[in-house]
Amino acid sequence: MSIQKIHVKTTINGQPEEFLTDPYVSLLDALREIVGLTGSKEGCLDGNCGACTVSVNGKIVDSCLVLAAEVEGQNVETVEGMATAEGLHPLQQAFLEEAALQCGICTPGFLVAAKGLLDNEPDPSEERIRHWLAGNLCRCTGYENIIKAVKKVAENS
Amino acid sequence: MVNVSDSKKYKVIGTNPIRHDGYDKVTGRAIYGADVKLPGLIWASIVRSPNAHAVIKNIDTSEAEKIDGVFAVMTGKDLPQQEDQFIDHGEGTENVAWSSENIMATQKVLYKGHAVAAVAAIDRYVADYAASKIKVEYDILDAVTNVEDATKEGAPILLNSLVGDHLGKKVKNTNVASITRHEFGDADKAFASAENVVERTFTLQMVHQGYIEPHNATAHWDEEDRIKIWTSTQGAFPVRTSTAALLKLDVSRVKVTPLEIGGGFGGKISVYLEPVVSILSKKSGRPVKAVMERSSVFQGSGPAPGGTIIVKMATDKDANIVAAESSIKLEAGGFPGSAVGAAVQCVFAAYDVPNTRIDAFDIVVNKPKSAAYRAPGSPQVAFATETVADELARLHDMDPIDFRLKNAAKEGTRRADGVVFPKVGNIEVLEAAKKSDHWNSNLGTPAAGRVRGRGVASGYWFNVGLKSTVNLSVNSDGSIVLVEGSSDIGGTRTSISMQAAEILGIGVENFRPSVGDTETAGYADVTGGSRTTYATGFAAVKAAESLIEVLKDRCAIIWSLDKNEIDFEDGTFFASKDPELKFTFKELASNLDNTGGPAASSGSVDLESAGGAFGTHIVDVDVDTETGKTDIARYTVLQDVGTAIYPAYVRGQMAGGAVQGIGWALNEEYYMKDDGTQANVSYLDYRMPTALDLPNIETIIVEVPNPGHPFGVRGVGEVPICPPIGAIGNALHDALGKRFYDSPMKPGRILNVLGKISD
């Protein structure tokens, strides 16, 4: 395939990042295959499961439906940016304490999505949490403990 | 066997430590199959049949081979020729010749999605592009996509080589791979004289396990003719066994590294991609990775069978069940092997019935070859039995839980297929349900325009034992490395370590557990059958007990005593005659130099049976009678777990299985078009519950310890998917006054049953 690659300059988890990509490559694939951040997961590639959720300029998106080229000059945040040298993000800690994961494949997507909610609405109702997270599928937990974990962080903040 | 006191004063068991693999999983560091990176890695893309039933006339790969960036192509002819032979991979046997045809067809395609060729190329996009250039010519045949059509006169025959075993008689030219009958007592006589007889026919549709992570496999066939495989699997050793058999190699030539797995539920036991990427690696000289697209997961992996189930039950005037009969027809998919055998074991398991007859039919249809899905066969029959039981209870004007209690299977009851129950918790669970807040609370008021109803249903799964190994090594700082071979789908690294920790009297945070590969872990059968905390935990207990003996030896050396003068209690080793001479585990660990080498131990089990598990679920549904929309207003899961080792994760299994059952009951199905292909091959139209579709799922743990396990563990993973379909059907009846005999009970069906529409 002989289409010219695109040079993308972006910010990922607060750090400047530059890479070359074919124009038809998704942000998800660029993160996983080019930048090397495999935390965002592939579940369906058509925007129905949320396993690939990342945040672009503070808005949660399905990265499988974003072209890598689109994030030129944007701020991308993935699950890998949630913990810092000081420790886990409160959501990550709550997920562990509340057993909000079983197989864990949906967990990065849920964490980024939940962070997207709490960053803007620190005290959401349970209904609001469930509505916000409706775009993230979990097949293992029945969502029970995920909702508990998000509520726990909301109540403690 | 360690004598564990009944008082259940455990130090570690029953607590909820942070799981050992938790930090990696919440930070995105954990490596799942698709995350694997290797030098020189290239990607595979699979070509799949667009037709439900066809003869392969020709495959032309020439154009694909010329594309820049393509390294290798293959067809089914590149897999070794197989004779009919059966291999045992722990959760059943498979016919290798058919498995090979399923992995890549050589003669016929038997379902849309059936793999026919594959390409390996420099990246995924080139591989997909090249795959689209492979030309396959088909002679299309008529397709049958349900058990009724497959058994009609004149139905197209899927497998010419299939010789059906119909009650011992060999039958050719059939789509019915097997017919079995289990009979006890005299059902016909009992039916003839019964007070009430209810006979109903139920239909269910094919459904998928729906794990969020698609199938994946990476293989490298090296210069030494050894194959290394990295895959998300429920069992590295079964993958090794299957792949070696399919490639006609000794098992020692195949090394399988199980990566983290994003859900399996039974669907990631059979191999689909491993032999394909192995062959492509051999042909290209590179490591090759394949990841299934979601549409290929639906159409090219192993969904759960639908079918037609007839249940007939009869009671005497005192509401004792006097006879029960069932005909179970399940769809095997393109090749034989549906879960019909397990269905036979479960259909009447919850009831003590003196006269039974069960006929079971394994029927091939033009759909993907079915595989295990969480208690395979049991949810299907539970829908039928639990609905009929509800009808009978109402005929007797009896509380449905009381009806089940009156007829409850218990220790000593003979299951219809001949197994006699050891100690089981069916009655305890039913009694807990009867006492529960949910069962005793008012229905409450539904939202405007809705009607509410309540239903209850039970379910059963026998669970399995099988083989596991655990190896322990002591570190000088008092920590223990625990290596086992059971893929960790939901916290079992920790639940296994907790059992060893309890025996050794140390905290579980001192364990460093890992799931080894086939060259570092001792043999383990599949993570499935609800066996992992049970059997691998049992192996951990044995390893811990062995370790105590090893360490007692070391104390004897250190204190110049005889071994039988050393005691161990509560994590402390001491000299029986001089208790001041003692070591904590940690102290001893740092004093092992010059005592005979590094301290290690091993435990292995091969368990013939497991403690069966019963569950009862209560559900309140709200129905919008104008649209047929059903919402779950309240849901309670009650289950006998034996002993809850890791309660938060036990509850997780209960809630998770229930939610899969809710999806199965309300919306999930393979919607088949007239041409025999599946229409809904995306998560958009294969509708699994989202967080917004559910209330809180209440879980009530009942513990009737399993006498066959040192801590009383019963497998918990599977039984919770069994009751929901029946419970929801019964709740809908309570709300609407109409019975449902067809699943899913989707909105259109509800409108139809209510008479609002006729199609």
Add this chain to the structure above:
Amino acid sequence: MHPFAYAAPSTVKEAVEILTKHGDKARPMAGGTDLLVQIRGGKFDLDMVVDIKKIPELTEVTSNNEGIVIGSAVPCYQLYDDDDISKNYPGLIDAATLIGGIQIQSRSGFGGNLCNATPSADGIGPLIVHSAVANIQGESGSRSVPVEEFCTGPGRNALAKGEMLVSISVPNKGKGFGSAYERFIPRNEMDIAVAAVASSILVEGGKISEARIALASVGPTPIFAKKASSFLIGKQANEASFKEAAAIARSECSPIEDMRGTIEQRQHLVEVIALRTLNKSLERIEG
């Protein structure tokens, strides 16, 4: 998937040039949530995807007393995060909060939803009942098309070669106007509508002076139910009129049977939802 190049022009003029040059081998991309799925599924073989989000006026919503103009790349969240728009155009917000989930609403919007022109689109019915107009630009200049004329078939729209949608104008109908959109889906989110109805009424002195009813997922395009709509003109705004209108709306739909629903089911739902949205529209006027 046919490999494609990517362009991100900063003016409409540039975008139109590229689209004209490549013809049907290029398509504009707003949120990409339909387009990328379609390209991957082989529906389109494109040489070029034109990202229109770097064109400032296409990502803006302007509002004044006359109404609002929604840029064709404006995502759903930008509408429902705006308090004024949420207050004054609740019938549009009904749809904006329904398209996919939050992740989809961060990217997708009415512009792409309209151009995608599927019969089940959530955004089109509400636009129709608001008398919205599609503003188009091409090489030969600009033109406007009422939204109800924009979709010409399943997945086909009125854009000619080289043309693109630049904005959607939604008039402010003032006091006495109420609208609502509801769809039937088997789950509570994330589904494509089995059947859906958007309604709007303008009530003056208890009588309906204007009415629009639009149906989705029950024909090859979203349907402007003209008979049901004109029936309501001059009628009292009450349950009885709404019931009759709903029955007429039912007769104006031509659904098919597919994996999402059967024919009768959809006809039945149209009648049920038409009534519900008319009632809701009235509630919004009164409340």
